[in-house]
Amino acid sequence: MQPYSGSPANLAVYLAFLKPGDPVLAMGLPAGGHLTHGAPPSATGRWFDAVHYGVRRDTGRIDLDEVRDLARRHRPKLIICGGTAIPRTIDFAAFGEIAREVGAILLADIAHIAGLVVGGAHPSPVGHADVISTTTHKTLRGPRGAMLLSTAEHAKALDKAVFPGLQGGPHNHTTAAIAVALREAAQPDFGQYAHRIVANAQALATALTDRGYQLVSGGTDNHLLLVDLTNKGVTGKVAARALDAAGVELNFNTVPFDPRRPFDPSGIRLGTPAITTRGLAPQHMPQVAEWIDRTVRAAADGDESGHADTAAQVREFLADFPIFGETA
Ligand SMILES: Cc1ncc(COP(=O)(O)O)c(C=O)c1O
Numbered sequence: 001m002q003p004y005s006g007s008p009a010n011l012a013v014y015l016a017f018l019k020p021g022d023p024v025l026a027m028g029l030p031a032g033g034h035l036t037h038g039a040p041p042s043a044t045g046r047w048f049d050a051v052h053y054g055v056r057r058d059t060g061r062i063d064l065d066e067v068r069d070l071a072r073r074h075r076p077k078l079i080i081c082g083g084t085a086i087p088r089t090i091d092f093a094a095f096g097e098i099a100r101e102v103g104a105i106l107l108a109d110i111a112h113i114a115g116l117v118v119g120g121a122h123p124s125p126v127g128h129a130d131v132i133s134t135t136t137h138k139t140l141r142g143p144r145g146a147m148l149l150s151t152a153e154h155a156k157a158l159d160k161a162v163f164p165g166l167q168g169g170p171h172n173h174t175t176a177a178i179a180v181a182l183r184e185a186a187q188p189d190f191g192q193y194a195h196r197i198v199a200n201a202q203a204l205a206t207a208l209t210d211r212g213y214q215l216v217s218g219g220t221d222n223h224l225l226l227v228d229l230t231n232k233g234v235t236g237k238v239a240a241r242a243l244d245a246a247g248v249e250l251n252f253n254t255v256p257f258d259p260r261r262p263f264d265p266s267g268i269r270l271g272t273p274a275i276t277t278r279g280l281a282p283q284h285m286p287q288v289a290e291w292i293d294r295t296v297r298a299a300a301d302g303d304e305s306g307h308a309d310t311a312a313q314v315r316e317f318l319a320d321f322p323i324f325g326e327t328a
Pocket of ligand 1: 006007008010034036080083084109110111112135145146196
C-alpha cells in the first residue's frame with residue numbers, strides 16, 4: 001500500500017513489467033478507461049505503444065471479441081481491464097483467458113469498484129488477474145491512496161518498481177488510515193453498504209430513465225451512471241455547473257463515441273456511494289432524479305433562477321441524513 005495514489009500505482013505496473021515502447025492493450029479514455037491506461041496525454045500513452053478497445057455502439061458494453069482480436073493482432077505485454085466510467089460488470093475471467101492466450105500480464109484496475117468487490121457486490125478479479133491495482137478512496141471509502149496486489153510470483157518486481165523505482169519514503173499516515181479503512185471494509189455491514197450502493201444506483205437509473213434520460217448501456221450494475229444528455233439539448237459541462245449550483249455533485253464526462261471534446265463533453269457521470277453513506281435508500285431516488293431533471297431542463301433553457309431554491313431543498317432534505325461522523 002505504498003503507492004501514493006492510483007496513477008503512480010499503475011505506473012509502477014508498467015515499470016515492473018514493460019520497457020518503453022512495449023505494446024499495451026487497455027480500454028480507451030473516451031470509452032471509459034483511465035488516463036493511465038495509455039491515453040495520449042498521459043506518460044503511459046507517450047512512453048508505451050497503447051492500443052485501445054472500446055464498447056459496442058449498440059450495447060454500450062465492452063466488446064470482448066474486439067479485445068481478443070486486438071490481443072491476438074498486437075500481442076501486448078500488458079492488458080488492462082477496469083476503468084473510470086464503466087457502469088457494467090467487468091468479466092475478469094474472460095480477460096484472464098485472453099491474457100493467458102497471448103502471454104500478457106493482466107492488470108485489473110479496480111479503483112472504482114474495490115469496495116463493491118470487497119462487499120461482494122461485484123465479482124472479484126482474484127484468480128484471474130496477475131496484478132490488481134486500486135485506489136483506496138472511492139467505493140472502498142478510505143483515505144486517498146492506493147494498493148497493488150499480485151500473485152507471489154510478481155511481488156518482488158512490483159515492490160522494486162514502487163521503491164526505489166518511482167517513490168521515496170512511505171506515507172505512513174496514509175498507510176495507517178488504509179489499515180483502518182480495510183478493517184471497516186472487513187465488517188459485515190460493509191457488505192450491506194456495497195449492496196445498497198448498487199440498489200441506489202439502479203433505482204436512480206430507473207428514475208432517470210423514466211424522465212427520458214439516456215443511460216450509456218441502458219443502466220448500471222455498479223455504483224455509477226453515465227448519462228448522455230444529447231437528447232436534453234444541453235452539454236455535460238453546462239448541466240454539471242447548474243447541478244453544482246443546485247446542490248447536486250457530479251462531473252461532466254465523455255460518453256462513448258462522443259462527438260464533443262473531452263473538456264466539453266456530452267455527458268455527466270453520477271455515483272451513489274456518498275448518498276448511500278448518508279443513508280439514502282432506493283425510495284429516495286425519484287426525489288434525487290426530480291432535482292436533477294428540474295435543474296437539467298432549466299440549464300437547457302439557460303434559466304438559473306431556480307437553482308438556489310433546489311439547493312435549499314436538497315440541504316433541508318439532507319438534514320435528516322447527516323454525513324457519517326457529523327454532529328448536529
Ligand atoms: C480506474 C482508475 N484508475 C486509476 C485512477 C487514478 O487514481 P488517482 O486519482 O488516485 O491517481 C483512477 C482515478 O481517478 C481511476 O478511476
